[in-house]
Amino acid sequence: MKHTATGNGGEAGRRPTINDIAKRAGLSKASVSRALNGKQDVDPATRKRVLKLATELGYVASASARALSNGRSNCLGLLVPSLTWPWVLEMLRGVAEEIERSGYSLILYTTANGEDSERAFMTQVVPAGAVDGLALVIPPGMLDYIGRLAKGGLPVVVIDDRGHEGELPTVATTNLEGGRSATQHLVELGRRRIAMLHGQLEFGCNRDRLEGYKATLEEGGLGFDPGRTTTGYFTEVSGASGMTQLLESDPRIDAVFAANDLMAFGAMRALRSAGRRIPDDVAIVGFDDIPASAMTHPPLTTIRQPLYEMGRKAATMLMAAVGGDSIPSRVELPTSLVIRASTVP
Amino acid sequence: MKHTATGNGGEAGRRPTINDIAKRAGLSKASVSRALNGKQDVDPATRKRVLKLATELGYVASASARALSNGRSNCLGLLVPSLTWPWVLEMLRGVAEEIERSGYSLILYTTANGEDSERAFMTQVVPAGAVDGLALVIPPGMLDYIGRLAKGGLPVVVIDDRGHEGELPTVATTNLEGGRSATQHLVELGRRRIAMLHGQLEFGCNRDRLEGYKATLEEGGLGFDPGRTTTGYFTEVSGASGMTQLLESDPRIDAVFAANDLMAFGAMRALRSAGRRIPDDVAIVGFDDIPASAMTHPPLTTIRQPLYEMGRKAATMLMAAVGGDSIPSRVELPTSLVIRASTVP
DNA sequence: TATATTTCCGGAACCGGTTACGGAACCGTC
DNA sequence: GACGGTTCCGTAACCGGTTCCGGAAATATA
Numbered sequence: 167m168k169h170t171a172t173g174n175g176g177e178a179g180r181r182p183t184i185n186d187i188a189k190r191a192g193l194s195k196a197s198v199s200r201a202l203n204g205k206q207d208v209d210p211a212t213r214k215r216v217l218k219l220a221t222e223l224g225y226v227a228s229a230s231a232r233a234l235s236n237g238r239s240n241c242l243g244l245l246v247p248s249l250t251w252p253w254v255l256e257m258l259r260g261v262a263e264e265i266e267r268s269g270y271s272l273i274l275y276t277t278a279n280g281e282d283s284e285r286a287f288m289t290q291v292v293p294a295g296a297v298d299g300l301a302l303v304i305p306p307g308m309l310d311y312i313g314r315l316a317k318g319g320l321p322v323v324v325i326d327d328r329g330h331e332g333e334l335p336t337v338a339t340t341n342l343e344g345g346r347s348a349t350q351h352l353v354e355l356g357r358r359r360i361a362m363l364h365g366q367l368e369f370g371c372n373r374d375r376l377e378g379y380k381a382t383l384e385e386g387g388l389g390f391d392p393g394r395t396t397t398g399y400f401t402e403v404s405g406a407s408g409m410t411q412l413l414e415s416d417p418r419i420d421a422v423f424a425a426n427d428l429m430a431f432g433a434m435r436a437l438r439s440a441g442r443r444i445p446d447d448v449a450i451v452g453f454d455d456i457p458a459s460a461m462t463h464p465p466l467t468t469i470r471q472p473l474y475e476m477g478r479k480a481a482t483m484l485m486a487a488v489g490g491d492s493i494p495s496r497v498e499l500p501t502s503l504v505i506r507a508s509t510v511p
Numbered sequence: 512m513k514h515t516a517t518g519n520g521g522e523a524g525r526r527p528t529i530n531d532i533a534k535r536a537g538l539s540k541a542s543v544s545r546a547l548n549g550k551q552d553v554d555p556a557t558r559k560r561v562l563k564l565a566t567e568l569g570y571v572a573s574a575s576a577r578a579l580s581n582g583r584s585n586c587l588g589l590l591v592p593s594l595t596w597p598w599v600l601e602m603l604r605g606v607a608e609e610i611e612r613s614g615y616s617l618i619l620y621t622t623a624n625g626e627d628s629e630r631a632f633m634t635q636v637v638p639a640g641a642v643d644g645l646a647l648v649i650p651p652g653m654l655d656y657i658g659r660l661a662k663g664g665l666p667v668v669v670i671d672d673r674g675h676e677g678e679l680p681t682v683a684t685t686n687l688e689g690g691r692s693a694t695q696h697l698v699e700l701g702r703r704r705i706a707m708l709h710g711q712l713e714f715g716c717n718r719d720r721l722e723g724y725k726a727t728l729e730e731g732g733l734g735f736d737p738g739r740t741t742t743g744y745f746t747e748v749s750g751a752s753g754m755t756q757l758l759e760s761d762p763r764i765d766a767v768f769a770a771n772d773l774m775a776f777g778a779m780r781a782l783r784s785a786g787r788r789i790p791d792d793v794a795i796v797g798f799d800d801i802p803a804s805a806m807t808h809p810p811l812t813t814i815r816q817p818l819y820e821m822g823r824k825a826a827t828m829l830m831a832a833v834g835g836d837s838i839p840s841r842v843e844l845p846t847s848l849v850i851r852a853s854t855v856p
Numbered sequence: 857t858a859t860a861t862t863t864c865c866g867g868a869a870c871c872g873g874t875t876a877c878g879g880a881a882c883c884g885t886c
Numbered sequence: 887g888a889c890g891g892t893t894c895c896g897t898a899a900c901c902g903g904t905t906c907c908g909g910a911a912a913t914a915t916a
Contacts, residue, residue: 181638181640224638226634226635226638226639227639228579228639228640229578229584229639229640229641230575230578230579230584230640231579232639233574233575233578233579234573234575234576234578234579239574239575241618249600249603249604249607250604252600252802254600255594255597255599255600258594258619259594259595259621259623262594262619262621262623263621263623263624266620266621266623266624266628266631267624269631271618271620271636271641272618272619272620273586273616273617273618273619274603274607274617274618274619275611275616275617276604276607276608276611278604278607278608278611279608279611279612283611286611286614289571290571291616293526293569293571294571294572294573294574294577295526295573295574295575296574296616402806431806434808438808457597457803458802458803458806458807461747461776461803461806461807462803462806462807462808463779463783463807463808463809464808
């Protein structure tokens, strides 16, 4: 940048700097800095004078100058692979509110552009010291890198890991308990032929939800029948085709537990196409409690993931870690059963 | 910060700086800077040597040092009043993708904590020079401030203004055309008693959508009946109570245009409670096309706002403005009619 | 009253980059 | 061989803060 050697008192449109205040106050900028930051070695009267001047001039310390000097950017990063997933908004809201409340700024990163994004993030953003800490939903394939990052000293908190991989501090939800309570709910309603639609078992959350389903069936004396489960993806379309498939193999299914709400929506569509009434013929429970779940007809009974709270918790932990505190290696926030008309009319 | 006067070559865990490269290369940091930034006055062989060294050391320029020197943070801000609105995610996605692609970072601000948030943003964040430009959905009550900000030289782009207020560069959608096409669709389906649920008329979008509805009715020879419209809020509950009210004043209503999807959801609920079949008895059109709209039963016919594209456009304009280009004062992206089973079985 | 201690402040270095400016070495030319 | 023009690089200032250190003045202690 071209530097103009004006040395004026800061009258122009230029933002006032600490030097402007120093000149006005007849002090050195060291003293002004001390006064503004509440440090010691400042006469109370002097401090008051400085603060008054700062207010008058509308002085605010430059973020980048402070960052350079302090070695901390006062920014926290949030990395999410995709903003197309409906549940990220709630989580994001939790993170954002908590971070904002604490005076940090939130820098949002995505890997929407695939490997280019990932590479740019790993090779440019983080090493540039742009953030003091990082909360993230791990994009597939970046786990190693994040691990190294954490080892390298960057505070990191993982949200909703999909497989209990690694030893990074993590905020998750009780997927197993969620699977249990969904299934238990259906059992208590008197359903006996309970199917499950789940996503890829590479993801720990699917394994846990399936495990909860299985355990509850066995404890309830209903027995686990692998033929009543199907593997798919976390999408509406996959839920529909999975449901169709399940109905073909056993038309007498009287309940379905879908591992996420989108799959449940698809299942509802397939059930209706097959002439089944919900919940009279087939009851259905989802997982997540995304906003749309309350709007379907019938509204979807589902296992609520406390996404907002998870976001807040992750942010809290991250800030604690940045502040030098030690943080737990894993926090699980409880799911809850939200009963709507897809199971109880 | 405590500065350790080590002066080592950068062997330790410390991130390498431009000085480390300079020492290794036997050059001054000025030359290294020129080499790394592709400036002139550098011997090609020297440049190659420097680049090689930088790669070896894993050198990345400090974001804050560069920001301080350049006077630009390389960050763009996005201010949204609330992350509870379902449509913000799509817009956010557009902004994020575009910004990321261009190598900027996106700092997300909300005013979730009310006036405290607003004050902090206005008095701390912006004057600290944390962002080079700002895209925003104007929170009620901050319009004046944003106007002054823009006059003060900060590039600003407003997304979806709610009233054509001020002369700030704006990205919006064709609310009036949207209102027209929603109504026209219902007219073409043979509906004759078309009601409208709208939000507060303080917001320009509601006025425009209402105006489109009105004009289309009159052009279609159906006449505008104020008794068939009701003012409410952009919520499901408000949509339901509005619908109930409309049905009481005219039970023979055969179509409804709701000014947003949430109101449409509420209307659908109220219609069902009143024993009306959708769309047989009453057809319904919403506005926004939030994700949930495709999941309701029946799926909701709606006017799609191109939120993703609006986000991208706003980001593009903002970056152009930051780069010194002049940008249009108002851009309107077209809505589109998405026909689903709430109007056509 | 002389000395030790505290209070308050300024000078200067530092964070890690960018850039204006000047100068030495090299080139070619008459 | 003197001279003007490039090429390439180093010095130093600067961005706007924070902090170490030392010193003068004011105060407390002997």
